[in-house]
Amino acid sequence: MPCRGVDPEDRWVGRCRVDECPPVRCPACRRERFYTAPSYPCACGATVAPCLDPRTAPRTVAHRAWEEEWVTLSCPACGRHGRWPRPELGCPCGTVLWIPVSDVVDASASEQERIPAPNTPPLPPPAPPAQVPTPAHAEPLVPAQNPPRPSPPRRPFHPVAIRTARDAVTATVRYLRWLGYRDIRRADQRPTSGIGLSARGLLAQVDPSARPASLRDVECLWLTAMTDSTDCVYFSLAGYAPEARARADSLTIPLFFLDLTGTPRPVNEAADALDA
Numbered sequence: 001m002p003c004r005g006v007d008p009e010d011r012w013v014g015r016c017r018v019d020e021c022p023p024v025r026c027p028a029c030r031r032e033r034f035y036t037a038p039s040y041p042c043a044c045g046a047t048v049a050p051c052l053d054p055r056t057a058p059r060t061v062a063h064r065a066w067e068e069e070w071v072t073l074s075c076p077a078c079g080r081h082g083r084w085p086r087p088e089l090g091c092p093c094g095t096v097l098w099i100p101v102s103d104v105v106d107a108s109a110s111e112q113e114r115i116p117a118p119n120t121p122p123l124p125p126p127a128p129p130a131q132v133p134t135p136a137h138a139e140p141l142v143p144a145q146n147p148p149r150p151s152p153p154r155r156p157f158h159p160v161a162i163r164t165a166r167d168a169v170t171a172t173v174r175y176l177r178w179l180g181y182r183d184i185r186r187a188d189q190r191p192t193s194g195i196g197l198s199a200r201g202l203l204a205q206v207d208p209s210a211r212p213a214s215l216r217d218v219e220c221l222w223l224t225a226m227t228d229s230t231d232c233v234y235f236s237l238a239g240y241a242p243e244a245r246a247r248a249d250s251l252t253i254p255l256f257f258l259d260l261t262g263t264p265r266p267v268n269e270a271a272d273a274l275d276a
Contacts, residue, residue, distance in 0.1 A: 037051075052099055087099040168208040169206050172235050186198070191217075194209065215243045252270045
């Protein structure tokens with residue numbers, strides 16, 4: 001998670017004045033810094049940002065646990081509950097602080113709210129749009145003088161057979177170049193499993209293992225891409241766990257299945273849109 005803290009001498013934090021942001025005091029070095037919470041996109045298109053609690057002291061991170069890295073927040077637009085990274089701040093003294101949040105929703109309660117109530121009558125279907133009658137004396141439409149030319153068909157993709165993990169990476173690089181990405185190289189940060197690839201505006205993960213990609217693999221890829229402000233895509237040779245596919249759909253992460261011929265097969269709608 002990137003450090004969003006600044007020194008008190010700086011007057012602006014992004015688009016927010018420092019006097020509007022709560023100061024955070026490190027319990028180790030007693031140094032005070034201003035902090036703004038990061039915002040994340042909801043599935044409805046609105047922005048979700050945690051509300052910081054200035055009355056509660058920050059917590060020093062001594063041991064990390066995967067479940068404690070996330071908080072459940074409610075979208076102010078649609079009310080949907082989602083799990084987002086817990087706000088944290090890295091102090092120059094080396095201490096990592098978890099910033100307290102005041103609008104955290106109980107995870108168990110959010111799961112119950114997702115279950116519809118029994119015997120709820122369904123909503124009536126929307127009325128069909130009214131048909132506007134066309135006058136008998138209406139003039140026919142005149143075609144445009146210069147109609148747009150259709151785009152030329154894209155050249156076919158030529159896969160490479162996968163026999164080793166290196167072949168899986170080669171097939172993924174060839175497919176990304178076929179989509180139009182250039183300057184593909186190894187990612188600077190190593191993923192939790194598989195091999196990371198980086199291109200301009202894209203972070204890809206290739207998993208050549210024999211186990212399906214897990215929920216943690218998908219969330220780690222998304223979190224790393226959010227840190228670098230890029231899009232992400234996942235390629236797996238063994239498929240995906242059901243909870244990993246559900247999480248990728250909610251985060252709009254394209255998932256591809258690599259068959260032994262080296263052809264990436266789209267798994268969800270985001271992958272279909274990227275392939276098209």
